Amino acid sequence: GENVEQHPSTLSVQEGDSAVIKCTYSDSASNYFPWYKQELGKGPQLIIDIRSNVGEKKDQRIAVTLNKTAKHFSLHITETQPEDSAVYFCAALKYNFNKFYFGSGTKLNVKP
């Protein structure tokens, strides 16, 4: 099966700085990679996703990059704000399969 590893487990940045979270996956057949943000007391919310036919995707301050050869993908948050503080999860999915394989989560703390 798939194995997704996520680093770092915790990340503390100053407001306005950038934050980068990295994930690697093991199954080269995985082709859909979402990122979820989980705020305290809430469920994971999709913030951005990327498919394997694309190398990079951007949505305002958030971007995701994918390197299929190296089997890793990263989440980039620029100009961080205190409301970006949350736990972020990466995940991998194979086309037409049902289960997401999640990373272990990164707790991001943005200091004002």
Add this chain to the structure above:
Amino acid sequence: EAGVTQFPSHSVIEKGQTVTLRCDPISGHDNLYWYRRVMGKEIKFLLHFVKESKQDESGMPNNRFLAERTGGTYSTLKVQPAELEDSGVYFCASSQDLGETQYFGPGTRLLVL
């Protein structure tokens, strides 16, 4: 449009008791999933329904866990009898199609004492 809802939000029970968790998926989503996050580890897949049929139960820990989705609408996950290691956050998710974005509910935080 309402998102995925789960009930209860929290449950504290004693070892040996029974607990039933409920999930209401997004209306029209045939695919419903249960996941669990234990002790700050990764979120792990438990099972997948398509309408009322169980498509994949490979993540269910043991036979103390029973999931149902009668009528293909809401789903329940029963733990009987509960053990200490069952403590964690149980998430439900739904999607319109297989392999597409899954939308998660807020989770049920289960604590077994």
